[in-house]
Amino acid sequence: MMKTNAIPAIIMLLAGLVASVAGIGAHMDVTDFMKMLLAVLVIFYVIGWGAKIVIDKFFAETQEEETTDGEESGEEEDDQADEDTADAGEKEE
DSSP states (O other), X not given: OOOOTTHHHHHXXXXXXXXXXXXXXXXXXXXXXXXXXXXXXXXXXXXXXXXXXXXXXXXXXXXXXXXXXXXXXXXXXXXXXXXXXXXXXXXXX
16 A cells, blocks of 8 residues: 555645745745744645545555456456366366
8 A cells, every 4th residue: 555644744845835935035024924834834734635535545446446357367367277177177088
C-alpha cells in the first residue's frame, strides 16, 4: 500500500511557503501576515487531507482490480493445466 500520510503536510507547507513569499513581497504588517498565514495553513491542510483520502481510495480500487484480474487469470491457467494433463492421460491409453 502506498504511504500517503505526508501528503496533507506537504501541501500545507507548500501553500505556507507561497503565502510567506507573497506576504513578504507585499510588505504586509506582521499581525495581518500571521492571521493570513494561519488561515492558509489550516485551509490547505484540510485540502491536503481530502486529497489524501481521494488518493487512498483510488489506489485501493486499483489494487482490488489488479488482485481480481490476477486471481481470474491464475484460475484459468490452473484449469488449462488440468485439461492438458487429462488430455495427455487419454492419449497414453
